[in-house]
Amino acid sequence: MKQFHPLVVSASESETRDSIRIALEVPETLRDEYAFQPGQHLPVQIECDGKKLRRTYSICSEPGEWPLQIGVRVQPGGQFSEFAANELRPGDTLDVMPPNGQFHAVPDAANAKRYLGFAAGSGITPILSIVTSLLRAEPDSRFTLFYGNRTQGTTMFIDDLYALKNRYPERLQLHFLFSREEQEFAVASGRLDAAKVRELFALFCRQGVPDEAFVCGPDTMIATVTETLTELGLPAEALHAERFGAPRKPGKTAPAAQADSGDVATVTVLMDGHKKTFEMPRSGINIVDAAAEQGVELPYSCKGGVCATCRTHVQQGEVEMATNYGLEPWEVDKGFVLACQCTPLSDEILLNYDKT
Ligand code: FES
Structure with missing residues (x-):
């Protein structure tokens, strides 16, 4: 699983009166992990009142250019963006997960497009x-x-x-x-x-x-x-x-369970070649939160069906996805889902996080 790494903030500057640009140093040893396609984004994490707060911000710099730079619009009352604008200073560190996201270009010198x-x-x-x-x-x-x-x-x-x-x-x-x-x-x-x-x-x-x-x-x-x-x-x-951001109209709420053998499902996750199994209710809670309650950490950022940090592949079983703003139609056709939006429909689920 992609892990958060502490990256040093090398610059934090006003871009407009309500936005900032943050530059993040990536050590040589992590540069392969933080290589990205233009258009991808970075999940970032801070502690706020004892709770972990995650947000996702797009990279504005070019691949191969270091430090990495992200753009942040400062939202009134936005916990992360106000922290970034008012408290974050060069020399501080931010917990940052390697780049992610299906919205990107694939430059090719042979193209004439x-x-x-x-x-x-x-x-x-x-x-x-x-x-x-x-x-x-x-x-x-x-x-x-x-x-x-x-x-x-x-x-x-x-x-x-x-x-x-x-x-x-x-x-x-x-x-x-x-x-x-x-x-x-x-x-x-x-x-x-x-x-x-x-x-x-x-x-x-x-x-x-x-x-x-x-x-x-x-x-x-x-x-x-x-x-x-x-x-x-x-x-x-x-x-x-x-x-950018959660849609205005609320998405479909999580589906009610269609239990045929009780209301508990067994979920197995395959990640980095290792399997972990946990049980969860078939309604009322999504797979990411249910896993966390059982001590199994799964990747996530927005939990709103937008960023696709929680993307995984359903290898066995069936789930229902309440909202999807982060996956392309071809990904859904191939069995990819957003775990933060899913509840189990079958008794046994196998999710493969290693499939790309
Ligand atoms: S965590 Fe962002 S879509 Fe699931």
Whole structure:
């Protein structure tokens, strides 16, 4: 199982008035473990009032670039983000798990692709890593990025994006949109709703449907942009999306047990080649929490069905997954689940954490 390691904070700087960028030193001995694909994220953990608090933040730096950097939007009342903004200082350590996540690009120097990106707010964090990596690694590829914010003052990584535009003036098209600031051209004002996506697509994607699109932002923005891009002809396999934060609408609640031989299930987990078995109720508690109650530690971060840190493969038996915002359809088809959202449907379950 991926373990948390204490990483030294080498810098913590304001990015905007409500966001920060944190740089984390990774010792040489751990660099293979912390190698990542552009777009992936890091689970971080702190102790707060005697309890472990975990959050997941996307990496904004490029693969191979050290220190690792993450972007954090400071949420009023957010336990981790307020701690990071007000108390975390260079020289402190943070417990950080190696990178994770299925939302990523796979740069290939042989590609000559046209990429499209839609980011809203802090959703730019993984997209910045993706754009930077693709433009550097693929000299014949192009990227068109639309980035929506309330105002210029809340726009994260604006200097990095302008620097990138200066570095790749021919291959990067960069368009900012602001919902609370009037712009000279109406197309640059407003939110990334369906009409705006269609308008931007018609104006700036005249060469036709791009090869791949990356979308990252809040739940409603993701749904709107991906649905519209699908209507505009982008095939599902070319569309990569990652939600930031829990969806506004609560997910389906955990299913009631459909017990046929009592209401206890036996769950075996296979991890790092070792098996551990525990018993758990068939309703009312998810597999991650039930395992913890039995002294079995399983990976997790958000526990909201978003980050996919708890992803595992159901090798035997059947589970019901209440919510899934973190897995692609092909992963679900192949039997992958989010353990933090699952309750057992059968008496015996075998979960394989070693299957990738
Ligand atoms: S812990 Fe984040 S999806 Fe399960």
